[in-house]
Amino acid sequence: MNAFYEHHQDSIRLAYRCFDRILLNGLIQPFQQPERVVGSSTRIGTRTQ
Amino acid sequence: MSKPFLKDIARQYDYWVIARARDWGAPIVQPPAGRRRDDFVEPYFRRAEVDQVVVILKAREPARILIAIGKQDRWHLEYARRWVNQYNFYLCDRDWGRMCVRVCPYFPFSARLCLNQHHWLARRMGAEDIAFRQPGNLFLTCGDPARLQALADSVTARDLERCGQKWLRTLTPFFTPSERRQAACCHRLFFAQVEYCDNLIFQRRAALDRLSGRLLDANRTVGQPTKLAMIYGRKVTRRYRGKLETVIEDLKLPNPVIRSYDRDGSIKQYVRDHLGLRTEATSNNVADFRVPKGLQALPQSAVRSMRELNTQHSQLMTSPTQTTSTEFSFRTA
Numbered sequence: 001m002n003a004f005y006e007h008h009q010d011s012i013r014l015a016y017r018c019f020d021r022i023l024l025n026g027l028i029q030p031f032q033q034p035e036r037v038v039g040s041s042t043r044i045g046t047r048t049q
Numbered sequence: 050m051s052k053p054f055l056k057d058i059a060r061q062y063d064y065w066v067i068a069r070a071r072d073w074g075a076p077i078v079q080p081p082a083g084r085r086r087d088d089f090v091e092p093y094f095r096r097a098e099v100d101q102v103v104v105i106l107k108a109r110e111p112a113r114i115l116i117a118i119g120k121q122d123r124w125h126l127e128y129a130r131r132w133v134n135q136y137n138f139y140l141c142d143r144d145w146g147r148m149c150v151r152v153c154p155y156f157p158f159s160a161r162l163c164l165n166q167h168h169w170l171a172r173r174m175g176a177e178d179i180a181f182r183q184p185g186n187l188f189l190t191c192g193d194p195a196r197l198q199a200l201a202d203s204v205t206a207r208d209l210e211r212c213g214q215k216w217l218r219t220l221t222p223f224f225t226p227s228e229r230r231q232a233a234c235c236h237r238l239f240f241a242q243v244e245y246c247d248n249l250i251f252q253r254r255a256a257l258d259r260l261s262g263r264l265l266d267a268n269r270t271v272g273q274p275t276k277l278a279m280i281y282g283r284k285v286t287r288r289y290r291g292k293l294e295t296v297i298e299d300l301k302l303p304n305p306v307i308r309s310y311d312r313d314g315s316i317k318q319y320v321r322d323h324l325g326l327r328t329e330a331t332s333n334n335v336a337d338f339r340v341p342k343g344l345q346a347l348p349q350s351a352v353r354s355m356r357e358l359n360t361q362h363s364q365l366m367t368s369p370t371q372t373t374s375t376e377f378s379f380r381t382a
Binding site: 003004005008011012013014015016017018019020021022023024025026027028029030031032 | 115156157158159160161162163164165166167170186188189190191194197198201204209213217232233234235236237238239240241242243244245246247248249250251252253256257260329344356359363364366
């Protein structure tokens with residue numbers, strides 16, 4: 001632990017470190033170029049019906 | 050492929066969400082303007098069950114979508130940034146607890162996941178019968194602090210990937226299992242933002258309030274380039290590009306937040322839940338730490354760097370050389 005913690009350790013009852021918020025972006029890589037989507041799109045249109 | 054066709058895909062997704070929301074018993078609502086979404090969805094989580102979508106917020110947000118320009122049978126396709134209705138699914142995951150998945154119903158169905166390791170740790174400690182108190186986004190007490198830290202350090206990219214893919218498969222019903230497998234028609238995940246925090250929980254609220262006030266008073270100059278150079282370990286030169294400022298913000302927490310920006314990241318220090326002093330490094334581009342953005346592995350070197358940033362920041366904030374006008378006497382015991 002650092003000097004700050006050592007200086008205040010009498011007043012501190014718990015110390016821990018961890019990730020807080022993690023944001024992840026999700027991309028469908030085969031569709032990142034318009035020319036690659038034409039064949040796939042006709043099938044996709046019916047999937048959610 | 051035409052403009053009406055692309056619109057129809059999004060419309061079909063609207064119908065799908067309406068039908069699923071009815072099955073799940075999750076309302077679809079518009080988020081109120083000017084109110085934090087986390088606060089707004091809080092009541093919906095009170096009776097949440099495991100792996101349940103509790104509420105869906107539908108809101109206009111910017112997204113990169115495929116648009117078709119032209120008419121009749123002559124269409125040109127290109128990607129463009131547009132404000133479109135997107136769905137934010139707030140749900141309670143078995144492992145990660147509260148989380149949110151945003152799905153854009155327009156081609157190419159970009160998505161964003163928002164997770165928080167505090168909820169993950171709460172689930173893990175609950176499974177191990179470790180007593181703890183977590184009034185919000187902070188642990189105020191823990192029956193086994195060493196185990197808490199060991200659990201915090203044990204999270205892997207696979208934990209993130211497993212959770213992300215599970216919900217993206219559920220919430221993007223556009224592809225068959227074989228398409229996902231053979232044509233790679235599944236989302237690949239990338240880090241968009243990572244926050245890593247050091248938390249010190251004090252015994253008494255008054256002591257921390259006094260300390261926090263003095264830290265703010267004594268460190269108004271923490272945003273000077275020379276001091277940022279000490280925190281981030283690199284010189285600020287004329288070639289520097291990006292944000293470089295320090296602000297004191299009111300984020301509706303008990304005390305103000307002091308935040309220093311550097312390139313695509315920032316570091317902030319604030320009091321949380323009256324008893325916790327949090328120092329938190331944020332990166333909006335893990336490539337700044339020379340690690341790939343893909344989720345193949347947790348960016349351990351980025352984590353080490355962010356941990357180091359938190360330590361440097363705390364030490365600089367409390368260094369006697371930074372408190373020339375104020376006596377260095379922060380001891381609060």
